[in-house]
Amino acid sequence: MASVTRRRDRDLQERSTEAETKLVSAVERLLNAGESFTEISVQRIIEEAGVSRATFYAYFQGKPDILRRLAQKIRDASLALAEQWDPGAGEDGADRYTAFFQDVLALHRAHHPVLSAVREVATYDAAVRDFYTADLEGFDEAVLATLLEQQRAGATPSDLDAVAASRVIVWGGAQAMAHHINVDDGSGDAALARELGHIWWYGAYRRPGTTIDQPSSEDMK
Structure with missing residues (x-):
């Protein structure tokens, strides 16, 4: 049972890290494409990252946190x-x-x-x-x-x-x-x-x- 719990925790952590990385990478791609940071909306970020708004706010309070x-x-x-x-x-x-x-x-x-x-x-x-x-x-x-x-x-x-x-x-x-x-x-x-x-x-x-x-x-x- 303990090994199953550890595996589940590890899987959750990996998914969390993956979602966070997607959000950070999405903002970097948008900036590299020439978009202004002040004009990039949270909606634009989550669409680029392919995650939900709830996921965004689970890791970041707002755009400046990602920056x-x-x-x-x-x-x-x-x-x-x-x-x-x-x-x-x-x-x-x-x-x-x-x-x-x-x-x-x-x-x-x-x-x-x-x-x-x-x-x-x-x-x-x-x-x-x-x-x-x-x-x-x-x-x-x-x-x-x-x-x-x-x-x-x-x-x-x-x-x-x-x-x-x-x-x-x-x-x-x-x-x-x-x-x-x-x-x-x-x-x-x-x-x-x-x-x-x-x-x-x-x-x-x-x-x-x-x-x-x-x-x-x-x-x-």
Whole structure:
């Protein structure tokens, strides 16, 4: 009897996972087809997914929940790339960051419709906005930690304001990539990745230290 119960529970779980996947995939297909997220109705989603309205609301409170689920998949993939960050791995950091940004751009370009929808909905939906900002804040914290670590190691100049620098390169970089994908057909991805990689490395991690000349005794007269 116990084995029958376990099998029944497993079958129910598999059907639940299948229905949820159908709904998420349906929204992704509609976005990739060029439909605006704000104009996609729940009815349109359940028709595309081939499930009932009751099934939809069994898994999601509304459309933004599905959008967050889609964005979570992209976030997980981005974090997997970010885990490869290691500023102390060698002095070829500009090349390594260039390769990193090439991967990030490819990921964002592949999921551009979803990311565009997230940015759009974040302007009026607090939950999506919190998700979006938390995502960037997480990257900001990660970059800040590596900058501070490199300062302690003496590899990054101590006069760098690590907090301000991490904000500029993360938040500014995100906006730059989003705009680039909007206006570029992909032919400029390598150039943008190179510039981002070199700006991160030479503009922050390996920025030349600066000194302030002290006035001489003659100048004081």
